[in-house]
Amino acid sequence: MKISVLGLGYIGLPTALLFASAGHEVVGVDIDKRKVDLLNSGKLPFQEPGLEELFEKARDNFRASTQVEESDVFLIAVPTPLDLQTKAADLKYVKSAAEMIWLHLKKGNLVILESTVSPRTTERLLIPILEKSGLKAGTDFYVVHCPERAIPGKTIHEMIHNDRIIGGITPESAELAKELYSSFVKGNIYVTNATTAEFVKLIENTYRDVNIALVNELALIAEEYGINVWEAIELANKHPRVNLHRPGPGVGGHCIAIDPWFVIQNSSNGRLIALARHINDTMPNYTLRKVREMLKGVEYPTVTVLGVAYKGNVGDARETPALRFIKLAENEGFKVKVYDPLVKEFEYPLLSLEEAVKDSDCIVVITDHEVFKFLDPEKIGQLMRHKFVFDGRNILDHEKWKKAGFKIKVLGNGKER
Numbered sequence: 001m002k003i004s005v006l007g008l009g010y011i012g013l014p015t016a017l018l019f020a021s022a023g024h025e026v027v028g029v030d031i032d033k034r035k036v037d038l039l040n041s042g043k044l045p046f047q048e049p050g051l052e053e054l055f056e057k058a059r060d061n062f063r064a065s066t067q068v069e070e071s072d073v074f075l076i077a078v079p080t081p082l083d084l085q086t087k088a089a090d091l092k093y094v095k096s097a098a099e100m101i102w103l104h105l106k107k108g109n110l111v112i113l114e115s116t117v118s119p120r121t122t123e124r125l126l127i128p129i130l131e132k133s134g135l136k137a138g139t140d141f142y143v144v145h146c147p148e149r150a151i152p153g154k155t156i157h158e159m160i161h162n163d164r165i166i167g168g169i170t171p172e173s174a175e176l177a178k179e180l181y182s183s184f185v186k187g188n189i190y191v192t193n194a195t196t197a198e199f200v201k202l203i204e205n206t207y208r209d210v211n212i213a214l215v216n217e218l219a220l221i222a223e224e225y226g227i228n229v230w231e232a233i234e235l236a237n238k239h240p241r242v243n244l245h246r247p248g249p250g251v252g253g254h255c256i257a258i259d260p261w262f263v264i265q266n267s268s269n270g271r272l273i274a275l276a277r278h279i280n281d282t283m284p285n286y287t288l289r290k291v292r293e294m295l296k297g298v299e300y301p302t303v304t305v306l307g308v309a310y311k312g313n314v315g316d317a318r319e320t321p322a323l324r325f326i327k328l329a330e331n332e333g334f335k336v337k338v339y340d341p342l343v344k345e346f347e348y349p350l351l352s353l354e355e356a357v358k359d360s361d362c363i364v365v366i367t368d369h370e371v372f373k374f375l376d377p378e379k380i381g382q383l384m385r386h387k388f389v390f391d392g393r394n395i396l397d398h399e400k401w402k403k404a405g406f407k408i409k410v411l412g413n414g415k416e417r
């Protein structure tokens, strides 16, 4: 098969290379000329475990271009960010990709939408654009939505081994796509219709968001009762049918913090989902309140944020709750310094650990990077003006930090009021 993959980002590029390494002829299409040139000169635009080896393996069957050309299969993996004003999916990239495809569409082609979209996007937005070709979807050409579940850091492994859902606008579309994905997917492939597949992708992340909101709320309630929520959760999870998540200073990333909005954007229901979003979105406000309480009486406070990645052990800071915390803190006159050894790009300067803690009054752990467990509180304490820590992820060795003279507050631990 000749496959054109539109969008060579975190999802599109590995997908394109997996198809190429399975023997298909793949043209990776991106509107970002810099990315296209980089790839054609043998360089990768971003890092991901296993990507270099995969690129090497796929090189003979892969090339990049800024132009779409005639193909058997067109795969769309362009961004679908949240429109902050409407709290709905911003589908402009999907539209522009579809506009680029229909001019080259031929009878018997398959169009795959991998981007995460709101329910009915395939049927109501994608197909009408593709039908500008004069061909009829479902009869002349095939269309599926095939959402992606892979997690950054393990993208390639998960793309191969995760189970997949393929939603066809007709059963033939789904079967055709299933056969194609079977060239590299080792997990099970389940077929359904396109709208169900769109919904399934979204409710997976909604499930996680609502469950995180539940434990975040429980953390706040536990504090009122003088209970340590971490201990309570551990004990509750001894129940054979209970699996409470972990609370934290907010939820970020391009999926969990966004997809729930796509679920409810065209629904007159969804109060629980919107409330969960609100609870998680305001955890940075709560974090700041706790830090402010700790620093009562400290003049011109400086805080050091440990971790701006949206979650532990990744370098991705998209939609990070750290940004909200930093902006809120600055609004209240705090000076904020940032340390994150994994993140390479951020809206605030990324400092060395020494610079970040020098003359600081409080360390605020936002991200649970494994490396933070091995920090030396003695050394850090010597550089700070005051020794306060707010551990938003409950990851530090609190006894060790206390021994070094730190006063510690852990999110959701009401025992230490």
Ligand SMILES: NC(=O)c1ccc[n+]([C@@H]2O[C@H](COP(=O)([O-])OP(=O)(O)OC[C@H]3O[C@@H](n4cnc5c(N)ncnc54)[C@H](O)[C@@H]3O)[C@@H](O)[C@H]2O)c1
Pocket (backbone or CB within 6 Å): 006, 007, 008, 009, 010, 011, 012, 029, 030, 031, 032, 035, 077, 078, 079, 080, 093, 096, 097, 100, 114, 115, 116, 117, 148, 149, 150, 151, 152, 254, 255
């Ligand atoms: N990154 C993840 O872990 C992940 C996981 C599951 C689902 N998704 C979904 O996959 C989709 C892609 O996400 P991503 O993280 O790969 O995005 P990304 O921002 O890393 O890459 C998208 C690429 O698409 C290109 N692009 C935009 N419009 C284009 C067009 N008309 N034609 C060709 N290229 C175009 C951009 O230049 C960019 O290089 C999104 O819908 C996202 O929600 C992402």
